[in-house]
Structure formats: structure tokens, C-alpha cells
Amino acid sequence: MALAIAPSAFAQAWPTKPVRMVAAFPPGTPGDVIARLIQPALQTAWGQPVIVENKPGAGGNIAAGEVAQAKDEHTLLVGPDTILTINPHLYKRLSFNLRTSLKPVTYFASFNQTLVCNPATGITSLDKFTQLPSTRLYASGGPGTPSHMTMEMLLATTGTKLTHVPYKGPGPAALDVMGGHVDCGFIVSSVVQPHIQAGRLRAIAVSGTARSGLLPDIPTVAESGHPGFDATFFETLMAPSGLPAATVEKIQRDVRTALQTPANKARLAEMDLRVEGNTAQEAQRRSQEDFAKWGTVAQRAKLQLD
Template sequence: MTRRPLLHALAAGLVLAAPFSTAWAQPSDWPSKPVRIIVAFPPGAPGDVVARLVGEKLAAKWKQPVVVENRPGAGGNIGMDAVAKSAPDGYTLLVGPDTMYTVNPHIYRSMPVKPDTDLVPVTHLAAFTQMLVCHPGAGFSSVPELVKAAKEAAKGQALSYASGGAGVPGHLAFEMLSDAAGIRMTHIPYRGPSPATQDVLGGQVPCGFLATPVVYPHVRSGKLKALAVSSATRSPLAKEVPTVAESGYPGFDASFAETLAAPRGTPAALVQRIQADVAAALQDPALRQQLQANDLDPLGITPEEAARRHAQGHAKWGQVAAKVGLKLD
């Protein structure tokens, strides 16, 4: 081969190799600046708690600040949109419940982002439950009592219930219960579980399916009455509270998980590294104890497993949304 064609061949080879070498070299240079975690729900929500606790461990390992920023609204769609439009370089990550991927595509008539194509799952951080609580003045001590009252109220003015927002875990858990029990109650959505809890505490709304760590302190103080938790097994945080399944609805399981995701196009090697670092952080005994004290069961699964769980949840919650005719603008 003459010198000129040889130079052309070498140049072409370098051009072809460049994208691959850049993608694989990037993780070793990362992070060289602060990493931002956008939480798609308000402060105090389970995702906010786990993001801040895990973020502290990651900052120490990465030797860079990990900044948590709350972008709540539209069932997580606002936070998802912000991350999906960010550079796929590992410096902007998303934390929020798996309902953003499994429920939102079914119930929102239009979404600014397509979760399965615009975002890539990194891991599930922790599983969590919802707790069905009522104001003591409502007079309900069990799920059957609430169901009976809801059926009687249907003849007149329907009872109402609070959740942390339309399409969020508490809303979906109550709609699943309503479908199983054959009842209808008026949904009162709030901007997060904390303001919803305040109105249940004040008696403005009799009941709510809300994040367990948010409402359980009020259960312990006697200001709220716990009827059940949404998961298939009892919450380690509140072992005395029965599940909905134990309360007369076998097979009921409205379990959820806080997820970590990155913009689509983030190098696979970088996604794997972030997942590995998060999984290692979740093995720390002190961190696990902190999470479990907030009703967060540490997970740290692989990106592939997270994607598989999203697909399963998408099918499950699609059936629920269709049954109750749930649609949002």
C-alpha cells in the first residue's frame, strides 16, 4: 500500500474507533464535576429521602458533590422531562417512583417524554409501601369498616380520600382497592404526601393512602388510625398494621419502588458503573438501617432487571387504569 492510501486508511480507522473509545474512556474520567439528582417529587417523599441518603454515600465515593434538586409535578412528568432533555453524560440523574414508567404512559393523554425511549433505567433504589390511614373522627378501624361506609355513602354523598397527586402510588393503591371492593370514593389529589397528610390530620378529608414514613409518626402518636398497608407483606416499620390482603382482599399487592434513571444515550459502561456504585452504597449497614427506618427496603438491582420490572408493572397497572377509566390531561 502506498503512503497516501495508507494514511487515508489509518485516518478512517481512527474516525470509526473514536465513538467507541470515547464511550468507554468516559467512565474512567467521570465524575470530574458535581452530579445532580433531580427528584421528581416534593421534599419528604420516599424518593427525596432515598436520594439524599444515597447521595451522601455517592459523594464520598465519587469525591464530588451530589446535589439533590426537587422538580415535582404531573406525577413525575416534570422531573422526567428535565432529565430526558439533559446531556447523556452521567451528570444529571433522575429519582422517582416506578409509576412514572408503569402508570403515567397509560393515564396521561399527552406526556412531554416517553419513559421507555427517552430514559434508561439504572437501578431500583428501594421498595416502599403506602399506608391507608383515616382521621380518628371518621370512625373507621379496619378496611371492611371503610368499605361498608363507602357503600352506604354511595347512596347519598360519596366519601373522599386524599393522595399525593393524580396517578401517584397512593392514588393507584386506592383505585386498586376500590376496584377490588366494588366501591367508589372521591379522589382529592395534593402536591405530595405531606400536604395531603395535613388535611387528613385536620379532618378536611377523612382518609388517605399515603407514603408510610410520612404518616406513620402520626399513627404512633394517635393522631391518625392505620387501617392497612398496600404491599403483599407487612411493613417492617409498622408490623402491627395488616396488609389489604389480610383485611379481606387476598392477592392484593400494590408495591412500588423508587428508581434511578439517566438520559437515553448515556454510555452503557457509565450506567453500569453508577449502578455498581449505588448497589455498593446500599450494602452499607448504617445506610440500610436509615432506609428501613423510613420504610424503604434497599434493592440496587441491575439495569436489565429494572427494565424487566418496568415492563411487568406497565402491564399490571395498565389493566387497573383501564378498569377504572383513569385518564389525565
């Protein structure tokens, strides 16, 4: 009986000191914004300070390594699910194992990439996009990023061949598509939406299973003739794999409550983020499925970054 009660009692006691949420990307990126948005509610729920720290670099691996090797149970990781679903396929020489050292606690929110082209290309549909010759160029936010992997999955799905031009983030990629230096690119919807509305970019399709809340008239890739295509991504809260299940459940419940307030949902919708807040079991199951999916894409494209 004592052994059965112990995990529950520990979860009720947690946290016993300030909680660190290590953001894997710079201030202002979606995961960082979400962490700071729910920070006050979590401090109230937990009765301890919640400290958000940014440790960007190496596609999220710097922050991931710090959290994976943390010596206490009060350090959490904030970043895209790609840290667990894509990075393990691309970074084979890390000093720790991403998949076994970390586990998802919950998905904060889902987000999509939008396929955009320079209006001068004359591309108005996905069918016309697939007719581009292999000499034409596409932009991404960098090697192994969601924009790069989504395009590689689409090229494999449609049998199209294009030349990849990586940039240091979605902003510079969008600028060069607008400038006509590259033809098209999958770029996170929140970045390209203002340029689409202004006519500087033409939206062709959305990567996920649901249309973008910011671009409701733009079809998904699946709706455009490729059923089953799904490149949905998730801003994620992760923890060291040894964190007790009862504590994980407590964190997930409190995070979900914080996310579900009307004000927070509205703020995230402005960034084209769809609130999730699912259980750890649901997040872990989806993470395993996406790990397998992106492994196929990485292998086909012969991608490795170390």
C-alpha cells in the first residue's frame, strides 16, 4: 500500500523548488511565446517560480542535451516536436540519445507550413507546382527544419524534383521567395500570412490535415489531390525520461488548464497555433508515429547533419 501511495504523494508535493522551462529556440519563437504566456498560471498552480530560459542552437539539441542530463526533476524542455521526431535521424553523433533521454509531456499546440510561390512564377495550384523542372529552386528555413522536411515529403509524394536552397530561418526564406531569387517554399503559416494578404506571395497549399485559421481559403495538400498527406508539427513540452508518471500527469493537466483560457487560445490563434493539450500517452504515441514517418523522409533524401 505504501508503494502504491508514494507516486501520488510525490506528484502532490511537486514542485518543491523553482521550475526551469528551457526553450530550445530564441525569444519570440512560438514555443517561447507559449511558455511565457502560460507562465503566470503555472506559477499560481504550482506555488513556485517558473523560469523560462532560452538556449537556442543546433536545431534544439543544445537545450535538449541540458534537459536530458538535468540532475533534478524541475527542468523541462520547450520546443517543436521535431527535436524527438526528426533530429534523431539527422544528428547521429550526439553524446546522448534524444529518444530515450526525453519524453513528451504534452503538445502545447499544432502548426502548419504553407506552400508559397512568387506570383511571377504563374503557379496557382499544386498541379502546376509539380510541373516545375528540376532546375528550379525552393527555399527552406534551414536543413532539417519543418519547412525542409515538408518539402522533401511533398517532392517524394508527387515525384517532383527541385533544388534546395536553405536559409537561416523562415523570415529570410520568405524574403527571397518574394524577391524572386527562389521560386517557392514551405514556410510556417504565421510568417507568410501578411505577405499573402499583401499579394507579395501566392499561397498554394497547407501542409497539415486541417486548413490554416489564418488562411481558411487555402486547401491542404491532401485536399489538393494527395490523400493522407500530413505534415503537422507541434510545439511541445518535454521532460527527462525518468520523471515519474504521476508528476508528468500533474504537469500535463495544469498546462492544459492554462492553455484553455479564452485569452490564451485567442492569442495562439493569432499566431496560427491550434491549442492541443493532449495527454502524455497521446503525445508519446503520435511522437512515435511521426518519428517513423520522418525517418523514411530523411533516408530517402539522404539527410544527415553531423
